[in-house]
Each structure stands twice: as structure tokens, then as C-alpha cells.
Amino acid sequence: NAGVTQTPKFQVLKTGQSMTLQCAQDMNHEYMSWYRQDPGMGLRLIHYSVGAGITDQGEVPNGYNVSRSTTEDFPLRLLSAAPSQTSVYFCASSYLMGGNTEAFFGQGTRLTVV
Amino acid sequence: GENVEQHPSTLSVQEGDSAVIKCTYSDSASNYFPWYKQELGKRPQLIIDIRSNVGEKKDQRIAVTLNKTAKHFSLHITETQPEDSAVYFCAASVSGSEKLVFGKGTKLTVNP
Numbered sequence: 001n002a003g004v005t006q007t008p009k010f011q012v013l014k015t016g017q018s019m020t021l022q023c024a025q026d027m028n029h030e031y032m033s034w035y036r037q038d039p040g041m042g043l044r045l046i047h048y049s050v051g052a053g054i055t056d057q058g059e060v061p062n063g064y065n066v067s068r069s070t071t072e073d074f075p076l077r078l079l080s081a082a083p084s085q086t087s088v089y090f091c092a093s094s095y096l097m098g099g100n101t102e103a104f105f106g107q108g109t110r111l112t113v114v
Numbered sequence: 115g116e117n118v119e120q121h122p123s124t125l126s127v128q129e130g131d132s133a134v135i136k137c138t139y140s141d142s143a144s145n146y147f148p149w150y151k152q153e154l155g156k157r158p159q160l161i162i163d164i165r166s167n168v169g170e171k172k173d174q175r176i177a178v179t180l181n182k183t184a185k186h187f188s189l190h191i192t193e194t195q196p197e198d199s200a201v202y203f204c205a206a207s208v209s210g211s212e213k214l215v216f217g218k219g220t221k222l223t224v225n226p
Contacts, residue, residue: 031212040123042203042218043158050212058213059115090157092214099146099165099209105157 001026006091006106013081013113021076021109023091030096032074033103036060036087043090049074050096081113116141118206120217127194128225135220137204138186146207147180147187152219153200161202162189194224 007022025032033048035058045058049068063085065077074093078085088110092103117140127133139147148163164171164178164187171178175194180187191198204217 033214035216040218042120043205043216045213045215048213056211056213059215094214096212100207100212100214101146102148102160102163103150103158103214105159107157 003027004091004093004104004106006089006109008109009107011109011111013078013111015081015083015113017081019078019081021078021089021091021111023074023076023106024072025074025093025104026072027093027095027104028071029093029104030071031100031103032068032091032093033058034064034066034074034076035090035092036085037090037108038087046076046089078111083113085111086113087111116144116206116208116213116215118204118215118217120204120220122220123218124221124223126223126225129194129196131194133189133191133194133198133222133224135189135202135204135222136186137188137206137217138184139206140185141206141208142182142185143208143210144185144206145209146214147178148205148207148214149176149178149189150203150205150216151200152203158203191222194222196224196226198222199224 047066145166150158
């Protein structure tokens with residue numbers, strides 16, 4: 001099993017550009033989520049999904065879109081990049097068994113918006 | 115929505131000492147409380163978790179305690195070693211929404 005795979009690992013964008021961060025898992029996990037990690041701010045939840053076709057907003061959803069057309073994939077779209085979106089982004093997935101369980105994280109994407 | 119507060123933000127201990135990190139949560143419906151360790155430049159990884167029907171859980175040198183009445187839970191690391199140096203995150207999740215919310219992290223430094 002590859003686990004949770006994120007691409008790309010690094011990305012530089014110009015202000016106003018759009019892009020999609022890819023996330024795929026091969027563990028048949030129902031729950032998938034996106035976090036951003038900034039110094040001193042911990043891991044802040046952007047969007048999450050409890051299954052194909054179901055998504056919901058987290059703490060910091062503005063400027064980001066997600067969709068969940070399959071169990072395996074959960075892409076994060078930046079509509080119009082801003083310098084405030086410079087961050088490290090992590091995708092995570094987990095089983096749901098009467099509640100959440102261990103979350104497995106991807107290796108992260110370091111995004112810089114100039 | 116759920117809010118998780120974590121203290122302290124930094125913690126420095128001598129090798130062999132114990133370390134304690136505390137978290138409080140706001141939603142009384144939260145029922146799953148994991149702890150993650152993140153080494154520099156790496157992804158977070160689960161080290162221990164506890165559910166609301168249990169008051170304490172141990173795994174070798176680490177333990178987690180949960181006080182549902184006070185809505186706080188703590189991570190205890192005994193006999194600390196330099197390889198325990200990392201950032202530790204607590205989190206809470208509410209059954210039904212499954213949203214997993216993290217604290218801001220504690221940077222633990224174990225000095226040899």
C-alpha cells in the first residue's frame with residue numbers, strides 16, 4: 001500500500017494563479033481532509049469529507065474548493081492564489097468506525113505564493 | 115464548533131525527566147482524542163489515542179489521561195529521550211461530524 005500520496009511536494013505560484021493539490025489514498029478510508037500548517041498555528045482544517053459526494057467546511061475554507069467524486073481522491077483547488085495561502089498543506093485519511101480513528105497523513109505540499 | 119487549546123507551546127526537559135502536555139476542548143460531544151508527533155520536516159504520526167469511554171491509556175513510556183467533566187486531556191511522557199524531541203499535537207473529534215480539530219502544538223526539546 002502506498003498510503004496517502006500528495007502531489008506536488010513543492011509549488012511556487014504567482015498571485016492570482018489557480019492550481020489543484022492532489023491527494024489519493026489506497027486504504028479505502030471513508031474520511032479525508034485537508035489541513036494547512038503555519039508556524040505557531042498548528043494544523044488548521046480547511047475542508048473534509050466523510051465519503052464520496054460529501055464534503056464540508058473546516059475552520060479556514062475561504063479561497064479553497066474541494067470535491068470527492070471517488071473514495072480514493074480528494075483534490076484541493078486554490079481558485080485565485082494569494083500570499084496568505086503560502087503554507088504547508090497536508091492531506092489525511094482515516095477509517096470511520098463508530099467515530100474517527102487514526103489519521104494517516106500525506107508527505108505534505110509546500111506552497112509559496114509570490 | 116470545536117476548539118482545542120494546547121499548553122505549553124514550548125517545553126524543554128532534561129533527558130530522563132517526565133514531560134506533560136495539556137489540552138482542553140470545548141465541545142462536550144467530542145469522543146475521540148488522539149495525539150500526534152511531528153518530527154522536523156516530516157508528516158504527523160499518531161502516537162496514542164483515547165476514546166471518551168476510557169479515563170487513561172498507556173503505551174510503554176507514553177500515557178494519555180482524559181477528564182470528561184473538565185473537558186481536558188493530557189499526554190505524559192516518562193523517561194524522556196533525545197529522540198522524543200518533536201512537535202506534539204493533540205486533537206479532538208465529534209462522532210457524527212467526524213471533524214478532527216487540532217491544537218496549536220507543543221515543541222518538546224529533550225536535552226541530553
